[in-house]
Amino acid sequence: MKTIDLRSDTVTRPTQAMLEIMHRAETGDDVYGEDPTVNRLQSELAERLGFEAGLFVPSGTMSNLIALMAHCERGDEYIVGQQAHTYKYEGGGAAVLGSIQPQPIEFEADGSLDLERVRAAIKPEDHHFARTRLLALENTVHGKVLPLDYLAQARRFTIEHGLSLHLDGARLYNAAVKLGVDAREIALHVDSVSICLSKGLGAPVGSVLCGSFSLIDKAHRWRKLVGGGMRQAGILAAAGLYALEHHVARLAEDHANAARLGEGLAALGYAVEPVQTNMVFVDVREQAARLMPYLKEQGITVYPGPVLRLVTHLDVSSADVERVIEVFAGFRP
């Protein structure tokens, strides 16, 4: 029996075609800036998204960390969502390693941060306070796409208040595909964006931070400091280039599969949040204790919890989705 892993879009394995490209990648020492494939990935993604420069890093966590450290100095503050990855799921890195204070604010239902609440959180110029320097947003955020006009408002707001704007775009391409726009249309509203190649795009490892030359220059120094300088990383960058070429448009399949999964589970009587991209949130509170071992027995891997987050990706086919729905249908609480 094939196991169907719905925990995250990080679980994808490189395809045969991707492995072949990796095998043939030209490499060099990237700490010396001499890996041609890394250089190509960095400049190509920066150009696609409308930035001056890009920087390849081992993980999205590192990409966000060095972005925060490049935007903020010791004693500065960033405003961020209470449930945001850059605040809650990165080990407190900005505070631990950057001496940067987070100011978390509750997300709105659509995943945005209310700009009036952000305004109220900005500290006045006064030596009692940390210096508010940066607003950090996320897109997609828990599977939801930030509206483009919200991003435009956030851009105007940050300019008005002298803040920088960083976007955790781990799933930026899911947002772009969902909106049917070029990813650049989203990225043009922010000063920096972090893209994960290892989520829906299906590369095994890596993220890219994009921004201005001066920002990426600072981030490059921090990447070295936190141990993210890799050597013949071109084998990984080749996978990223392949993913950008071949795995962007197909995200629509993941979205369609997630929508079908959501519909199927709703038809069985489960409370399912409206599905926007590749995540289905389904309330199984009542059944959780019995359902978890049952799903495991049926070869379906999920993170246990009262609300399941089911994520579709490259290694989940539409037939797999039908099977998941059948398995749920066969559950007797």
Ligand SMILES: *Cc1c(COP(=O)(O)O)cnc(C)c1O
């Ligand atoms: C996965 C993810 C990251 C980065 O995660 P890594 O596992 O460190 O690559 C950052 N932000 C969001 C929203 C994510 O989902």
